Amino acid sequence: MVATDVVQVVARGADVAFVIDEDAPFNVVTTELKEYLASQSGLWSKGDITLNVGQRMLARGELAQIKSIIETTSGLTVTRFWFAPESLDNGVLQVEAKPPKSAKPDASAVHSRPSHNEIVIPEPAPEATAAPASAVESIIESLKSRHNKNGARNRNITEALFIKSTFRSGESLHHHGDVVVLADVNPGAEIRADGDIVVVGSLKGWVHAGASGDNKAVIVALDIPASKFQIAKYEGGPPTSARRRSNSLASGPKIAYVRSRSIHVAPFAGRFARYSKGVPYDG
Amino acid sequence: MTGKTIVITSGKGGVGKTTATANIGTGLAMRGHKVVVVDTDIGLRNLDVIMGLENRIVYDLVNVIEGTCKLNQAMIGDKHDYELFLIPAAQTRDKNSIEPEQLREMCAELEKEFDYVLIDCPAGIEQGFKNATAAAQEAIIVTTPEVSAIRDADRVIGLLESSGLHRPRLIINRIAPDMVKRGDMMDQKDVESLLAVEVIGLVPADEHTVVAANRGVPVVHNSKSSAGGAFLRIAARVDGEDIPLMDLEPKTGLFSKFKGMVGMNGRAYSHA
Numbered sequence: 001m002v003a004t005d006v007v008q009v010v011a012r013g014a015d016v017a018f019v020i021d022e023d024a025p026f027n028v029v030t031t032e033l034k035e036y037l038a039s040q041s042g043l044w045s046k047g048d049i050t051l052n053v054g055q056r057m058l059a060r061g062e063l064a065q066i067k068s069i070i071e072t073t074s075g076l077t078v079t080r081f082w083f084a085p086e087s088l089d090n091g092v093l094q095v096e097a098k099p100p101k102s103a104k105p106d107a108s109a110v111h112s113r114p115s116h117n118e119i120v121i122p123e124p125a126p127e128a129t130a131a132p133a134s135a136v137e138s139i140i141e142s143l144k145s146r147h148n149k150n151g152a153r154n155r156n157i158t159e160a161l162f163i164k165s166t167f168r169s170g171e172s173l174h175h176h177g178d179v180v181v182l183a184d185v186n187p188g189a190e191i192r193a194d195g196d197i198v199v200v201g202s203l204k205g206w207v208h209a210g211a212s213g214d215n216k217a218v219i220v221a222l223d224i225p226a227s228k229f230q231i232a233k234y235e236g237g238p239p240t241s242a243r244r245r246s247n248s249l250a251s252g253p254k255i256a257y258v259r260s261r262s263i264h265v266a267p268f269a270g271r272f273a274r275y276s277k278g279v280p281y282d283g
Numbered sequence: 284m285t286g287k288t289i290v291i292t293s294g295k296g297g298v299g300k301t302t303a304t305a306n307i308g309t310g311l312a313m314r315g316h317k318v319v320v321v322d323t324d325i326g327l328r329n330l331d332v333i334m335g336l337e338n339r340i341v342y343d344l345v346n347v348i349e350g351t352c353k354l355n356q357a358m359i360g361d362k363h364d365y366e367l368f369l370i371p372a373a374q375t376r377d378k379n380s381i382e383p384e385q386l387r388e389m390c391a392e393l394e395k396e397f398d399y400v401l402i403d404c405p406a407g408i409e410q411g412f413k414n415a416t417a418a419a420q421e422a423i424i425v426t427t428p429e430v431s432a433i434r435d436a437d438r439v440i441g442l443l444e445s446s447g448l449h450r451p452r453l454i455i456n457r458i459a460p461d462m463v464k465r466g467d468m469m470d471q472k473d474v475e476s477l478l479a480v481e482v483i484g485l486v487p488a489d490e491h492t493v494v495a496a497n498r499g500v501p502v503v504h505n506s507k508s509s510a511g512g513a514f515l516r517i518a519a520r521v522d523g524e525d526i527p528l529m530d531l532e533p534k535t536g537l538f539s540k541f542k543g544m545v546g547m548n549g550r551a552y553s554h555a
Contacts, residue, residue, distance in 0.1 A: 166479045168441030169434055183479065186437050 026062060030069055037073040158195060167191065167205065174211070187227070196220070196271075203227055209256075219256040220268055229263075231256060236263030236281040249279060256281060286317075286394040289401050289521065290419035292443075294435030296406030298427045299456040302492060302502075303514070304403040305333045307423075309501045310518025312365035316398040319358065319368040321390070323415040324405040325380060328372035335362060335499020336369055345373035348385045354392060363504070368397075378410040383417030390418035399521075408442060416443060422451035423483065423521075428458055428469040433477055440480060452483035454517060459488045461533040471528070484517035486510050487531050 070076055160178035167181055169188030178195035189205035191197060194212040196219070203221035208230040210217025215232045228237035236256055253268035257275060264278030291304045301324075308320040322330035325345065331337045342357040347370065361367035373380065386402075393400045404415035416422065422443050426436040436453070443451050455474055462468035475482055491508035495501060502511040503518070509531075516526050 165444070168444075169438040171441050171445075184477075186477070188434060188438065 030065065033066065033069055034073055037070065040074075160195075160198075161193075166201075169205075176212075185221075193217075203229070206230075210258075215258045218271065220253070220271070222253050223251050224254050224256065224265065225251075229256065231258050231263055234258050234261065234263050236265070238281065239279070286397045286400055287421065288390045288394060288419045289399065289421045289423060290404050290416050290448075291401060291423045291425060292404035292412065292415065292439055293406065293425045293432070294408060294439040295426075295432045298425050298432050299454075299486070300406070300425050301329045301333055301403050302496060303423070303425050303454055303456065303486075303517075304401050305330060305501045306503045306511070306514035307518050307521060308367060308399070308401045309334075309361070309363075309365070310503045310515045311399050311401075311522060312361065312367035313503065313515070314518060314522055316522070317366040317396070318399045318401065319370060319393055319397045320401045320403060321370045321393075322372040322403045323381075323386065323411060324403060325372045325411065326374065326377045327405065328374050330403050331359075331369060331371045332499060333496050334369055334501060336371070337499075340371050343371045343373040345376050345380050347389060348381045354389065378405065378414065381414055383414050386414050387418040408439065412439075412442075416446060416448060419448060422448045423454060424451050424478075424480070425454045425456050426474065426478075427456050428463075428474060433469075433474060437478055440478060450481065452481050453478060454484045454486060455482060456486045457488040458485055458531055460531040463531070464533055482528060483520050484513055485528055485531055486513040486517075 158178050160180045161173075161175045163179065163181040164183070166183040167185045167189045169186050172190035172192075173179075174192040176194045178198070179191055179193040180198045180200070181191070182200050184201035185191060185199050185203050185205040185207065187204045190207070191205065192208045192211040194210065194214065194217075196217050197207050197209045199207075199219075199221035201221070202223045202225060203219070204225055204227050206228060207219060209219045210232040211230075213232050215234075217231055219229055219231060224238075226238050228235065230236065249265060249267060254265050255268045255271075255275065256263055256265045257278070258264075259275075259278065263281045264275070265281040266275040266278035269275070291300050291307070293300050301322075304320055308318050312318045320330060320334075321344065322328050323344065324330070328343075331340060336359050339359045342352040344357065346352045347354055347357045357370050358368040359371065361369070390400050390402070400418075402415050402419060405411035424436050424439060424443075426432045440451055443449075453474070455471060458471075459468055463470045471482060471485060487509045489502070489508055489510035491505050492502045492510045495505060495508070495511075501514075502508050503514045505511045513529075516529070519526055
């Protein structure tokens with residue numbers, strides 16, 4: 001679904017991303033965005049969208065300008081912002097949209113997944129604040145500090161997404177932060193988190209921690225019976241060779257982490273414990 | 284009268300949805316309730332055969348929804364002396380011939396007259412599933428103790444929960460007690476821990492069920508059948524009665540008891 005050279009529309013399951021060319025000058029971006037949204041005005045009638053900004057910051061006011069273009073031209077509401085330094089290539093600005101339920105034909109890709117599988121992840125909404133420009137900046141500031149690796153306080157106290165019932169086959173979500181599941185993750189379910197994933201239950205589905213590339217992300221679960229999982233770009237799973245399997249771990253709480261470019265699993269003893277007895281989990 | 288609409292679904296095909304619908308419906312009718320069972324498996328109707336009513340069909344569900352007949356014209360009375368009715372599915376149409384909203388309206392109409400409206404849901408999670416589940420206030424999931432059926436049940440429970448049908452209840456069908464005892468089949472606990480929902484019934488694999496289906500007389504009519512007894516208990520639980528789940532024991536005749544005494548049965552050896 002290519003729209004113009006500058007604004008491209010990419011469907012990812014139930015979400016739609018506007019990818020805007022990184023080399024285009026800002027005034028071209030605004031014109032193209034206006035034109036594109038105007039031409040698709042029937043499609044984007046109503047709905048909340050997330051503004052997803054890449055690593056390179058836009059100049060002050062530019063983000064607010066884009067927000068107002070989107071809101072005035074399309075009737076969409078920018079309610080959520082996302083700032084994740086490692087998640088995107090330099091300078092790419094993305095707008096992720098969750099289209100309205102009434103979205104039309106052209107959006108067939110939008111309906112590629114049943115709508116009741118959508119999980120809307122609330123992020124701090126700037127709407128309540130009076131001036132949009134300052135609201136935008138304050139959100140960016142807060143998100144920046146949350147992602148600041150050097151600030152220990154911000155790294156260790158996060159707002160996690162909390163799932164209180166069994167996460168079942170066919171359900172999937174992507175959260176830009178930590179995820180806690182107070183139940184099992186069943187086979188066929190998928191969770192992607194930019195931060196850590198904690199499963200207070202049995203992890204049988206597919207999970208990806210540090211999905212934006214964070215090697216330091218971990219997966220903690222009461223049990224990891226046999227599932228495959230991923231941390232950053234590394235894939236993990238129970239060892240496939242019989243010899244390796246024989247010295248794999250007894251059941252019990254486990255932590256999976258990346259060490260010397262492969263995934264290890266050890267009995268859980270705290271998030272920042274020094275793990276030395278982990279077994280390679282690279283099956 | 285304000286009745287209750289219950290959908291019987293599974294995701295996977297062939298696990299016993301239609302059999303369960305016919306038997307729970309009959310069971311509830313035997314308890315003195317006014318019951319209607321609705322077959323929503325348009326294009327692949329079966330419930331009429333299981334209930335032995337295939338020769339009496341004149342109008343069907345799609346006729347009702349399209350307004351070519353009245354609701355009570357499509358209702359076929361059961362052969363037995365109970366207040367049990369069937370609304371058959373259309374065989375010559377497909378799932379897209381009705382909309383969830385239309386079925387919801389029809390069931391609301393039926394609830395005025397009946398104590399229980401049971402909807403037999405087609406396999407799958409497409410249009411037919413959406414139609415069948417839209418009208419229901421409660422859901423019963425049927426599964427067998429097999430990984431593929433449980434995977435599909437898990438998916439369906441997730442879909443039901445996200446469409447507002449919380450706390451569906453589970454029937455584990457076709458349990459072979461001797462296989463469970465040998466450790467070759469998942470037991471109730473295994474299934475419960477995987478699916479994390481309330482179990483409303485355990486139905487043993489029973490040859491009588493197949494015979495009953497072939498004859499068009501639901502197995503609850505057969506007092507000798509273990510599956511029939513299990514379905515009667517499920518009907519009672521649906522009706523709000525608190526009956527504890529029974530442990531399904533392998534059939535023990537005199538001979539096997541004797542073998543057990545002298546340490547000859549398989550179980551004794553398997554622990555050696």
